[in-house]
Amino acid sequence: MSQDSEGRDPLPIWFFVGVILAVYGVLVIAGNFMTSRPTILAETRPGLWWGSLMVVAGGIFTAIGVVSHRKG
Amino acid sequence: MATIELAVLDWAIIVLYFVAIIGIGLYLRKFTKTGDDFFMGGRKNSSWVAGLAFLSANLGALEILGWTGGTMKYGMFVSHFYWLGAIPAMLFLGLYMMPFYYSSKIHSVPGYLKLRFDERTRLLNAITFAVMTLLMSGINLYLMALVFKVLLGWDWHLSMWVSAAAIGCYITLGGLMSAIFTEIVQFFLIWAGLFLVSILGVMEFGGIANVMQGLPPTMTSLWATTGDASSNAMGVTWLGLVMGLGFVLSFGYWTTDFLVVQRAFSSKDLRSARLTPITASFFKMALPFIVVVAGMVAFKLVMDPASGFKLPPDPSDPSKLWNDAALPLLIVRYYPVGLVGLGITALLAGFMAGQAGNVSAFNTVWTYDIYKAVINKKATDEHLVWMGRMTTIVGVLLSVATAYLAMQFNTIMDYIQAIFSWVNAPLFATMLLGMFWKRTTSAGAFWGLLAGMIASFAIFMGFRFNAIGPELAQVLTFSPAPSDMTRNLWQASWAWVVCFGVTILISLFTTPKSDAELEGLVKGLTTKVEEGKVGLLGRPGFWAAVALIVVIALNAYFW
Numbered sequence: 001m002s003q004d005s006e007g008r009d010p011l012p013i014w015f016f017v018g019v020i021l022a023v024y025g026v027l028v029i030a031g032n033f034m035t036s037r038p039t040i041l042a043e044t045r046p047g048l049w050w051g052s053l054m055v056v057a058g059g060i061f062t063a064i065g066v067v068s069h070r071k072g
Numbered sequence: 073m074a075t076i077e078l079a080v081l082d083w084a085i086i087v088l089y090f091v092a093i094i095g096i097g098l099y100l101r102k103f104t105k106t107g108d109d110f111f112m113g114g115r116k117n118s119s120w121v122a123g124l125a126f127l128s129a130n131l132g133a134l135e136i137l138g139w140t141g142g143t144m145k146y147g148m149f150v151s152h153f154y155w156l157g158a159i160p161a162m163l164f165l166g167l168y169m170m171p172f173y174y175s176s177k178i179h180s181v182p183g184y185l186k187l188r189f190d191e192r193t194r195l196l197n198a199i200t201f202a203v204m205t206l207l208m209s210g211i212n213l214y215l216m217a218l219v220f221k222v223l224l225g226w227d228w229h230l231s232m233w234v235s236a237a238a239i240g241c242y243i244t245l246g247g248l249m250s251a252i253f254t255e256i257v258q259f260f261l262i263w264a265g266l267f268l269v270s271i272l273g274v275m276e277f278g279g280i281a282n283v284m285q286g287l288p289p290t291m292t293s294l295w296a297t298t299g300d301a302s303s304n305a306m307g308v309t310w311l312g313l314v315m316g317l318g319f320v321l322s323f324g325y326w327t328t329d330f331l332v333v334q335r336a337f338s339s340k341d342l343r344s345a346r347l348t349p350i351t352a353s354f355f356k357m358a359l360p361f362i363v364v365v366a367g368m369v370a371f372k373l374v375m376d377p378a379s380g381f382k383l384p385p386d387p388s389d390p391s392k393l394w395n396d397a398a399l400p401l402l403i404v405r406y407y408p409v410g411l412v413g414l415g416i417t418a419l420l421a422g423f424m425a426g427q428a429g430n431v432s433a434f435n436t437v438w439t440y441d442i443y444k445a446v447i448n449k450k451a452t453d454e455h456l457v458w459m460g461r462m463t464t465i466v467g468v469l470l471s472v473a474t475a476y477l478a479m480q481f482n483t484i485m486d487y488i489q490a491i492f493s494w495v496n497a498p499l500f501a502t503m504l505l506g507m508f509w510k511r512t513t514s515a516g517a518f519w520g521l522l523a524g525m526i527a528s529f530a531i532f533m534g535f536r537f538n539a540i541g542p543e544l545a546q547v548l549t550f551s552p553a554p555s556d557m558t559r560n561l562w563q564a565s566w567a568w569v570v571c572f573g574v575t576i577l578i579s580l581f582t583t584p585k586s587d588a589e590l591e592g593l594v595k596g597l598t599t600k601v602e603e604g605k606v607g608l609l610g611r612p613g614f615w616a617a618v619a620l621i622v623v624i625a626l627n628a629y630f631w
Contacts (some may be wrong), residue, residue: 012121034081042408050264
C-alpha cells in the first residue's frame with residue numbers, strides 16, 4: 001500500500017483483529033452477567049471463559065500490530 | 073418455527089461489526105492511490121496475511137452452514153472436501169504454479185492466459201469468470217437473506233441491501249486491501265463465534281468418543297465404504313472422489329480461480345506468494361473440527377427425541393428437514409446473550425466476505441482483462457482505479473439483481489451451482505498444459521477450453537432434462553442412476569478430459585510460440601526458484617511436506 005499524505009504506512013491487520021477480538025470479548029463477558037434464556041451447559045459459564053480467552057487473544061494481536069507498526 | 077430472539081447486547085455486537093468494517097474501509101482509503109494498491113493490495117503482504125485471506129475468500133458462511141448440515145447426511149465424508157478436495161491442490165499451486173503466476177507480474181489469471189496464449193483465450197476466460205463471480209455473489213446474497221429471514225425474522229430486502237451497501241462501501245474505498253482485511257477479521261470471527269459450538273457439543277456428550285459412538289460406519293469413516301457407490305450416503309466410489317473431487321474440481325478451483333489466487337498476488341515477494349496457499353492449507357485442514365464435529369453433534373441430538381433438538385422444514389422443500397439450520401440452532405442451544413450475537417455476526421461476516429471476495433475479483437478482471445484489453449487500451453493508472461471503483465458499485469448492484477432473480481426463479485440456483493464445473497474444470501487443463509508443455513499452442517488452448525466448457529454444459533443439460541438414459545449414465549458416471557454429487561464430479565472430470573484432449577490434438581497441428589516468447593511462463597523456460605539463502609523453516613517445500621504428512625495422517629486415522 002502507498003503511504004498516506006503524511007508519509008505513514010497503514011496499521012497492520014493484526015491491530016484491527018486484536019481490537020475487534022478484545023472488544024467483543026469484553027461484550028461476551030458482560031453478557032455472562034445479564035439475564036439470559038436458559039441454555040444447555042449454562043452452569044459452565046461459557047461466556048465468561050470464552051470471552052476472557054478472546055480478550056487475551058485480542059490483547060496479544062493488538063500488541064503484535066503495534067510493535068510491528070513501530071518497527072515499520 | 074419461532075425465530076431466534078436477539079437481546080440488545082447481541083444487536084450491539086452485530087452493529088459494531090458494520091461500524092468496524094466500514095471504519096477499516098475509510099481508514100484504508102487514504103493509502104489506496106495506485107492501481108497496485110486498489111487491485112493488488114499494494115503487493116506488500118506477508119504469507120500470513122495473504123494466506124489467511126486466501127483461505128477466507130473461500131470460507132463463506134454458505135459453506136459452513138451447508139457442510140455442517142451435509143455432515144448429518146454424509147457423515148465424515150464431508151472432510152474429503154477439506155482434505156482430499158483442497159490440500160493437494162493448494163500445495164501444488166504453491167510449489168509448482170505460483171512461480172509462473174507471480175513472476176509474470178500479472179494482475180489476474182486471465183492476464184496469464186494473454187501472455188501464454190493470446191487475447192481471445194484471455195477474453196473467453198475473463199467474460200466467463202466475470203459472469204460466474206457476479207452470479208456467485210448474488211446467490212450468496214440471496215441465501216444470506218433466506219437464512220436470516222427464516223431464523224431471525226429479518227426483512228429480505230433490508231438484509232440484502234444493508235449488507236450489499238456495506239460491501240460496496242468498503243471495497244470502493246480500499247479495494248482489495250479492504251477485502252483482505254475484512255476477510256481476515258471474518259476468519260477470526262468464525263473461529264471465535266463458531267468453534268465454541270463444537271466444544272460445547274462435545275462437552276454435552278462427555279467427549280468426542282461419545283459423540284461418535286453409535287453412529288453408522290458410513291458416517292465415521294473416510295475411505296472404508298468407498299469400494300462400492302451404494303455403500304455410502306454420498307453414492308460415490310473412491311475413483312469418483314479422487315478423479316472428480318481430488319483432481320479436477322479441487323485443482324480446477326484452487327489453482328485457477330482468480331477469487332482465491334488474487335490473494336497470493338498481493339504478497340510482497342515470490343517466496344511469500346508460494347507460501348500463501350501452503351500456509352492456508354493448515355487452517356483448511358482444521359475446519360472439519362468446526363463443521364464436521366458440529367454436524368455430528370446435531371445428528372446425535374436429532375436422533376434423541378429427549379434432547380429437544382428439532383430441525384425446521386426446508387424452506388425450498390417443506391417435506392424435508394432443513395439440515396442447514398443445524399448450526400444456528402446449536403448456537404441457540406448453547407449460547408447465552410452476547411455469544412449469540414457473536415455467532416450470528418460470524419455467520420454474517422462469512423456471508424459478506426464471500427460477496428466481497430467475488431466483487432473484488434470481478435472489478436479486477438473487468439478493469440484489466442475486459443475494459444483495458446478491449447475498450448480503452450490507453451487508460452491511465454488513475455483512470456483504472458476510478459474504473460475499479462465504479463465497477464465495484466455496478467458489481468454490487470448486479471449481485472443484488474441476481475439475488476432478486478434467484479428469489480423469483482428458484483431453478484436458477486441449480487445452474488449457478490453447476491457453473492464451477494463449466495468454468496474452472498476445463499481451465500485447469502488449459503493451465504496445466506500451458507505451464508508444463510511448451511508445445512501447447514494458442515489455438516489449442518482456445519478451442520480446447522471452449523470444447524471443455526461446452527462438454528460440461530451439455531452433460532449438465534443432458535441430466536437436467538433427462539436426455540441421458542441409464543446406459544449413457546453408466547458410461548459417463550459408472551452408475552446407471554448417479555446422485556447429484558456423482559453427476560457433478562464426473563461432469564467436471566469429462567470437461568477436463570475433453571479440454572485436455574482437444575488442446576493436445578489441435579496443438580499438434582498448429583504452430584507454437586517461440587521459446588523466447590514463453591520465457592518465464594512455462595516450465596523449462598523459467599529460471600529455477602532459489603531457496604538456498606533461507607533456512608529450512610522459511611522454505612515452501614518444507615512446509616508443503618509437513619502439510620502433506622499431516623493430511624495423510626488424518627486420512628489414515630479416520631480411514
